[in-house]
Amino acid sequence: MTHQLLQHKRGVIFGVLDRDSLAWAVARQCKDEGAALVLTNTETSLRLGPVLELAAEVEAPFIPADATNIDDLRRLWQEAQQHLGGPIDFVLHAVAQSDNIRRHRAYEEASHSYLMHTLDVSALSLHKLLQTAMEADALSEGASVVTLTYIASEQAMANYSDMGDAKALLESIARNFGRAYGERKGVRINCVSQSPTPTRAARQCESMDRFRHYVNALAPLGNADAESCAKVCTMLFSDYTPHVTMQTIYNDGGFAHTGLTDRVVKENAFGI
């Protein structure tokens, strides 16, 4: 069921890699809700997943850009506005990479050069994206920017290595740029804190399936899937959240605010 919540809106979606990507669920939902889209990702992504096939499905051009590269981002804003015929009304930032996680290096053993890369790709890219958009005046009055985060920004999580630090920085950038861009042009910037979801990035974490099972048992509503994430993003992109900004919205079935559930204690979800 769709409500045409994004009719006449223009959006840029970062991070569609394959059919499991959270950004893919968001792109599909936005298209169904009436938006015109541009998809962007690295050149490398074209070799890793069926990105162009997915772009064709939502009738969006693909404009390559490395989200850590200022020149790429400047070109992206220019070409996206040309293609869409005006300023951008919403942006999804769904960008992350940790070589420490990929190489199974625990937090306490993290390589510092990998850590710098993790912070650049997974957090500073949001600052770069927003700074270049502001410089080019690429976003419309009251536009909405959403980035995807995880509860490890606030709670220590096993198997998440340096990404907890990256998510803490990401959320801080969303708040600080939310203040600046809000005052400048009414732009809203929010984070959606998503349940663990089986994507290419998430599968790089060790024991991901057991981890998801554990979190699912601890969340009163269970884990949220990618389609659920897409609905929350759509709400934030729509005109129904005009004064919501600088927030972290938990799309996690209640996990972030739960100590124990009956599922764990009485139903013995872990077979203890």
Ligand SMILES: NC(=O)c1ccc[n+]([C@@H]2O[C@H](COP(=O)([O-])OP(=O)(O)OC[C@H]3O[C@@H](n4cnc5c(N)ncnc54)[C@H](O)[C@@H]3O)[C@@H](O)[C@H]2O)c1
């Ligand atoms: N899957 C989960 O459990 C989960 C939970 C909470 C938050 N998130 C966040 O959601 C976002 C999307 O991840 P996903 O889980 O859909 O995995 P994914 O692997 O589908 O997406 C990650 C994307 O980041 C892109 N990327 C990496 N380096 C880039 C760069 N330099 N420039 C531009 N793009 C780059 C990749 O190409 C890929 O499209 C990430 O920020 C992730 O941390 C995921």
